[in-house]
Amino acid sequence: MQAMAGGLAVAAGVGLLAAGGKPPSRASKLAAGGAALLAASVVADSAMEHYRGNYKKPAMHVAPIAAAITLATAVATLVSARGARVKTAIFGGAVTTGLFGLGFHVKNILERPGGLSFNNLFYRAPFGAPGALLLAGLAGIGAVDAQAADTCGTVRLRHGSGRLLGALTAFGLFGLTAEIGLLHFRGAFHNKLMYLPVSALPLNAVSIAYAVARPGCRHERQAAGWLAGTMGLAVAGTGLHAYGVSRNMGGFSNWTQNLFQGPPVAAPPSLAGIAMIGLAALDLVTPGSEPE
Amino acid sequence: MSAIASDAEFTLRATKGRAPNVFRRGEWVPMREYDENEPVDFAIVGTGCGGSVLAARLAEAGFSVVAFDAGAFYRPLEDFASDEAEQEKLYWLDERISGGNDPLEFGSNNSGKCVGGTTVHFQMVALRFRPEWFKSRTALGYGHDWPVDWREMWRYYAIAENDMKIAGPVRYPWGPKRGRYPYREHELSASALVLARGAEAMGVKWTTTPTASLSAPRGEAHPCVNRGFCKIGCATNAKQSMLVTYVPRALAAGAEIRDLAMVGRIETGPDGRATGVHYHRDGKWRFQKAKNVVASGYSIETPRLLLNSASEKHPDGLANSSGLVGKALMAHTNNAVWGIMNEEIRWYKGPPSLAVCEHWNYVDEGKDFDGGYSFMSQGPLPTDFATTLVENEGPFGADLRNWMAHYNHMAGLKIVGETMPNDDNRVELSDEKDRLGLPIPKVTFSLSDNDKRLAAHAEDFMSRMLEAAGGSNLFHTASTAHLMGGCRMGDDPATSVVDASGRSWDIDNLFVCDGSLFPTAGGVNPSMTIVANSLRIADRIIAMGKRGELSQSAAADGKRGA
Ligand SMILES: Cc1cc2nc3c(=O)[nH]c(=O)nc-3n(C[C@H](O)[C@H](O)[C@H](O)COP(=O)(O)OP(=O)(O)OC[C@H]3O[C@@H](n4cnc5c(N)ncnc54)[C@H](O)[C@@H]3O)c2cc1C
Ligand code: SF4
Numbered sequence: 079m080q081a082m083a084g085g086l087a088v089a090a091g092v093g094l095l096a097a098g099g100k101p102p103s104r105a106s107k108l109a110a111g112g113a114a115l116l117a118a119s120v121v122a123d124s125a126m127e128h129y130r131g132n133y134k135k136p137a138m139h140v141a142p143i144a145a146a147i148t149l150a151t152a153v154a155t156l157v158s159a160r161g162a163r164v165k166t167a168i169f170g171g172a173v174t175t176g177l178f179g180l181g182f183h184v185k186n187i188l189e190r191p192g193g194l195s196f197n198n199l200f201y202r203a204p205f206g207a208p209g210a211l212l213l214a215g216l217a218g219i220g221a222v223d224a225q226a227a228d229t230c231g232t233v234r235l236r237h238g239s240g241r242l243l244g245a246l247t248a249f250g251l252f253g254l255t256a257e258i259g260l261l262h263f264r265g266a267f268h269n270k271l272m273y274l275p276v277s278a279l280p281l282n283a284v285s286i287a288y289a290v291a292r293p294g295c296r297h298e299r300q301a302a303g304w305l306a307g308t309m310g311l312a313v314a315g316t317g318l319h320a321y322g323v324s325r326n327m328g329g330f331s332n333w334t335q336n337l338f339q340g341p342p343v344a345a346p347p348s349l350a351g352i353a354m355i356g357l358a359a360l361d362l363v364t365p366g367s368e369p370e
Numbered sequence: 371m372s373a374i375a376s377d378a379e380f381t382l383r384a385t386k387g388r389a390p391n392v393f394r395r396g397e398w399v400p401m402r403e404y405d406e407n408e409p410v411d412f413a414i415v416g417t418g419c420g421g422s423v424l425a426a427r428l429a430e431a432g433f434s435v436v437a438f439d440a441g442a443f444y445r446p447l448e449d450f451a452s453d454e455a456e457q458e459k460l461y462w463l464d465e466r467i468s469g470g471n472d473p474l475e476f477g478s479n480n481s482g483k484c485v486g487g488t489t490v491h492f493q494m495v496a497l498r499f500r501p502e503w504f505k506s507r508t509a510l511g512y513g514h515d516w517p518v519d520w521r522e523m524w525r526y527y528a529i530a531e532n533d534m535k536i537a538g539p540v541r542y543p544w545g546p547k548r549g550r551y552p553y554r555e556h557e558l559s560a561s562a563l564v565l566a567r568g569a570e571a572m573g574v575k576w577t578t579t580p581t582a583s584l585s586a587p588r589g590e591a592h593p594c595v596n597r598g599f600c601k602i603g604c605a606t607n608a609k610q611s612m613l614v615t616y617v618p619r620a621l622a623a624g625a626e627i628r629d630l631a632m633v634g635r636i637e638t639g640p641d642g643r644a645t646g647v648h649y650h651r652d653g654k655w656r657f658q659k660a661k662n663v664v665a666s667g668y669s670i671e672t673p674r675l676l677l678n679s680a681s682e683k684h685p686d687g688l689a690n691s692s693g694l695v696g697k698a699l700m701a702h703t704n705n706a707v708w709g710i711m712n713e714e715i716r717w718y719k720g721p722p723s724l725a726v727c728e729h730w731n732y733v734d735e736g737k738d739f740d741g742g743y744s745f746m747s748q749g750p751l752p753t754d755f756a757t758t759l760v761e762n763e764g765p766f767g768a769d770l771r772n773w774m775a776h777y778n779h780m781a782g783l784k785i786v787g788e789t790m791p792n793d794d795n796r797v798e799l800s801d802e803k804d805r806l807g808l809p810i811p812k813v814t815f816s817l818s819d820n821d822k823r824l825a826a827h828a829e830d831f832m833s834r835m836l837e838a839a840g841g842s843n844l845f846h847t848a849s850t851a852h853l854m855g856g857c858r859m860g861d862d863p864a865t866s867v868v869d870a871s872g873r874s875w876d877i878d879n880l881f882v883c884d885g886s887l888f889p890t891a892g893g894v895n896p897s898m899t900i901v902a903n904s905l906r907i908a909d910r911i912i913a914m915g916k917r918g919e920l921s922q923s924a925a926a927d928g929k930r931g932a
Contacts, residue, residue: 326593327595
């Protein structure tokens with residue numbers, strides 16, 4: 079039922095918001111694509127996890143639905159520049175939902191025996207999922223903003239928009255480092271490759287922050303290199319998580335249980351989402367990248 | 371009739387140059403074999419926490435090793451069923467005569483019979499001794515001192531925990547600082563949360579139990595999937611029993627394992643020294659020559675073997691000049707409090723004892739007894755719990771059904787309570803013979819007044835705690851678990867059977883290495899201490915070898931006789 083409602087919302091949303099209108103600028107597309115990937119990852123993750131939690135509280139329906147709507151809006155933003163105000167409002171809703179989600183998840187942790195203990199941080203409601211929805215909403219708003227900046231075309235507006243998206247990327251990368259760090263620590267870094275994202279992402283965050291802070295300083299290429307690396311991590315991570323699932327008893331022939339058993343296959347793609355937001359930021363601050 | 375098609379109990383599996391690969395269905399690993407007439411450096415009797423650890427370490431150091439086990443060599447993935455009755459095949463159910471005021475019940479609660487020993491069906495609680503317990507006589511005024519320093523043991527605990535990839539809390543709240551556990555703690559089950567809530571209400575510390583079950587993959591072993599069948603044998607290999615840790619290591623290092631091989635006697639020569647072991651395998655008695663013999667059959671079978679090996683030079687049994695072989699046998703008291711919770715618990719899910727409280731191991735004030743106890747959350751499987759109910763409360767028929775209807779809402783707290791070493795609690799040989807013609811052991815066990823005071827204190831404390839956690843309709847049960855002692859190690863030949871290296875005071879090429887060495891029981895489950903102690907003994911034996919102090923100078927480092 080959840081899946082059907084989500085599917086309908088996506089289809090209707092894309093239809094309504096994408097009908098007609100001119101195609102958006104490259105930066106806007108990249109940011110919207112990033113928002114879409116992040117939202118898709120939240121849809122998959124929250125639908126699965128809340129299903130596992132039997133949708134015990136009605137509020138648990140909110141996350142997958144909000145994420146599906148965000149996904150639809152992001153896809154619409156990707157294909158059409160139309161309906162900026164409605165889109166911003168919907169993305170604002172995603173931000174609010176993400177913030178509330180974070181609050182709920184903190185409450186869930188603090189109410190349990192042990193409070194802010196490792197056991198609760200490892201296994202209770204994660205910060206990452208509502209955090210990703212928050213990021214998706216912000217990236218969506220950024221995509222709409224980038225379109226406006228590109229349409230107007232002044233360097234000042236474009237740099238301003240690029241800085242915001244760059245800051246968002248750095249913030250997201252640091253957040254992801256914390257989350258991946260916690261969960262890979264839970265897995266005792268049993269495979270040395272698990273150190274890779276936690277060491278690479280913070281460096282990527284610094285490089286993108288640096289590139290957008292001083293536009294035109296030719297640090298864009300470096301930052302773009304790091305972002306490409308993060309994209310690579312997203313692909314490799316998804317593969318490695320799938321391998322992780324296969325190491326559970328029964329492997330993929332018992333997928334109905336083992337996909338829940340983890341590691342989460344839907345998590346690493348969100349890295350690609352963040353990287354796309356970073357690429358949008360770079361596009362806005364790189365001299366000579368203005369749309370014709 | 372077996373629910374599962376396994377020929378392990380009837381057919382030799384470790385033979386013809388190969389042994390079961392425990393990580394794969396139907397597959398094998400190569401195994402080195404030794405000639406019975408060529409004396410091997412070490413013949414080890416038993417492959418539990420004592421025998422398999424020693425076999426692995428000594429083989430890795432280059433000694434030739436043959437380890438015997440009376441039980442079968444299983445592949446958990448194909449041989450273990452999710453069926454309590456089927457899995458009784460893991461217990462040592464050979465006849466034993468049990469007496470005393472509190473006769474021990476043998477089988478499910480204290481001894482296993484298979485390659486890997488009792489850990490194949492243990493409950494995976496992986497605790498360390500309180501440091502002072504290694505000097506309980508001098509530091510705490512009861513029992514006997516261990517002939518080892520706690521810091522040395524602390525080092526070996528860390529190695530043991532890493533070898534078994536223990537999943538434990540990031541910070542352990544009691545005792546001196548310990549390094550980080552190699553794997554992270556498991557998710558707390560609902561039954562563990564009951565203990566946590568109760569402890570917080572009573573103002574005492576609690577923690578996630580360090581557990582010998584994988585919280586992440588390890589090689590070919592799958593991570594734990596919370597099936598909850600741990601106590602009857604884990605079918606995923608998440609449980610880090612000796613069968614999937616030290617046994618494969620021993621084989622890989624060139625040790626030979628002989629399954630379904632019951633050792634009946636250790637032979638001694640005219641000079642009184644050990645020459646090898648008589649064992650029954652494949653329908654007949656055989657003899658393996660050895661330069662050194664190690665008894666690792668646990669607290670009943672090790673004394674039984676030593677006593678049954680009496681000879682002209684050793685009329686009272688081997689290593690028995692002190693008269694202490696078989697004496698000071700200890701068990702842990704296992705008193706428990708159970709109650710019905712409002713919320714659904716489903717305590718069969720996950721490893722059964724995921725939360726622990728060691729408060730009364732580390733606090734000495736407010737006690738009217740010597741020793742300590744820990745207690746853990748519980749998750750008995752249905753038959754196990756119904757048996758506990760019937761044995762203690764006596765409900766039957768409709769009454770029992772009513773009780774069992776609460777199964778999914780029950781929670782419990784159970785102690786591992788220290789009992790005092792008492793020479794009257796002992797293993798002897800009876801006049802009756804088993805099917806192989808070996809004398810059946812006779813075990814005498816009585817609780818002391820101190821043991822009873824400890825149990826009463828625990829029941830009172832746990833009742834208040836369970837109530838504080840929301841439990842109602844409380845009831846108590848009593849039983850025992852684990853075995854310790856029977857061949858005490860020590861510093862004085864008059865008051866101990868072996869020295870700190872496990873070497874018998876009387877026969878320099880006879881060793882003991884298992885749970886029977888414990889001078890005191892401690893208030894925690896024994897396995898990690900047995901494994902750590904065995905690792906320590908292995909290092910000492912290897913060092914003796916290097917110094918040329920071993921019998922007929924068994925091959926030292928790297929010089930394996932081909
Ligand atoms: C139900 C249960 C739960 C437990 N839970 C825990 C727990 O949670 N934590 C913990 O630390 N401990 C636990 N224990 C205790 C722990 O398993 C034992 O203390 C430990 O395994 C003993 O190790 P051992 O090497 O001394 O003997 P064992 O592991 O019993 O090994 C002895 C081996 O020797 C073999 N053998 C004996 N005599 C002969 C002979 N004459 N010839 C050939 N082979 C012989 C036996 O077949 C056996 O395999 C539990 C025990 C039980 C029964
Ligand atoms: S709960 Fe974990 S350790 Fe226990 S039997 Fe299941 S998989 Fe094995």
